[in-house]
Amino acid sequence: MRILVVGAGATGGYFGALPARAGQDVTFLVRPHRATVLRSRGLRVVDRDEEWSVEPRLVTADALTGRYDLVLLSVKSTALRQAIEDVAPAVGPGTAVVPMLNGLAHIDALNARFGAGQVLGGVAKVVTTLNDEGDIVRLAPLAQLTIGEQGGGLSPRVEKIRSVLAESGVDVLVSEDVTAAMWHKWVFITTFGAVTSLMRGTVGEVNAEPGGTELGPAVLAEAAAVAAAAGYPVPERETAATLGIVTATGSPMVPSLYRDLVAGRPTEVEHLFGDLVARARALSVATPLLDLATLHLRVHQRRALAGS
Numbered sequence: 001m002r003i004l005v006v007g008a009g010a011t012g013g014y015f016g017a018l019p020a021r022a023g024q025d026v027t028f029l030v031r032p033h034r035a036t037v038l039r040s041r042g043l044r045v046v047d048r049d050e051e052w053s054v055e056p057r058l059v060t061a062d063a064l065t066g067r068y069d070l071v072l073l074s075v076k077s078t079a080l081r082q083a084i085e086d087v088a089p090a091v092g093p094g095t096a097v098v099p100m101l102n103g104l105a106h107i108d109a110l111n112a113r114f115g116a117g118q119v120l121g122g123v124a125k126v127v128t129t130l131n132d133e134g135d136i137v138r139l140a141p142l143a144q145l146t147i148g149e150q151g152g153g154l155s156p157r158v159e160k161i162r163s164v165l166a167e168s169g170v171d172v173l174v175s176e177d178v179t180a181a182m183w184h185k186w187v188f189i190t191t192f193g194a195v196t197s198l199m200r201g202t203v204g205e206v207n208a209e210p211g212g213t214e215l216g217p218a219v220l221a222e223a224a225a226v227a228a229a230a231g232y233p234v235p236e237r238e239t240a241a242t243l244g245i246v247t248a249t250g251s252p253m254v255p256s257l258y259r260d261l262v263a264g265r266p267t268e269v270e271h272l273f274g275d276l277v278a279r280a281r282a283l284s285v286a287t288p289l290l291d292l293a294t295l296h297l298r299v300h301q302r303r304a305l306a307g308s
Contacts, residue, residue: 012074019168067092077271100124121178148178183232194293203251216246229283269297
């Protein structure tokens with residue numbers, strides 16, 4: 001199976017490095033600057049108990065040729081439009097495209113460009129970041145990829161992809177309702193992002209202050225209400241897991257959106273928050289806290305883009 005990983009950052013780089021290390025036919029489509037870093041250092045993963053690297057096969061958009069069997073798409077939503085055009089030459093009639101973005105708006109964009117039949121649903125759960133040297137640092141044990149057909153059910157192609165990735169060491173699950181899984185991840189990431197970005201602090205810092213432990217449950221209730229109104233209620237076990245994370249005392253956890261925010265970089269505000277509150281309006285669901293987080297992030301976004 002020929003695999004093309006679009007983006008070699010903290011998420012795509014990690015999930016692509018595993019099959020590359022296992023000897024699978026993996027190529028990374030990267031920007032020229034990232035290619036320079038990876039050619040000089042290799043694709044390095046600093047895990048919790050080991051450090052390892054692979055010499056990745058790299059290609060830039062101007063040199064991409066040939067069709068691939070599987071495309072793992074892992075870019076920021078702000079780079080999605082360009083990534084779709086960049087990867088188009090690699091997508092043929094038999095190619096399966098698995099996006100690893102949060103939210104849902106990217107599915108519409110991919111369906112419009114490649115056809116819904118070639119686009120799978122995907123959910124990546126991993127806590128990684130890039131350090132100053134460009135290496136991938138794994139910060140927590142969780143590292144799981146969920147894939148599935150947009151229309152639901154099981155299929156031979158999804159099982160084949162699962163088998164190839166699993167044999168390479170990827171913890172991969174197949175969902176018979178991957179759209180629900182994507183909604184549930186969306187609820188989690190917007191709750192996590194709203195709590196930390198509104199308060200400009202880690203989960204532990206927020207919960208250390210009077211009233212802090214009330215914020216997470218209140219934001220979660222709003223996001224979950226949107227999902228339920230859309231037909232994808234969040235299971236109790238996932239609600240409990242999210243509550244456990246956003247109300248944890250002493251926790252240093254922050255999402256990547258928060259790291260972008262405090263660093264003055266643009267965020268995925270429209271893809272994650274703007275789209276969610278727009279759907280809430282259409283479904284007549286009140287989301288005052290999510291509206292506030294969206295406004296806060298939009299003000300930051302204007303400043304960040306003006307300074308870039």
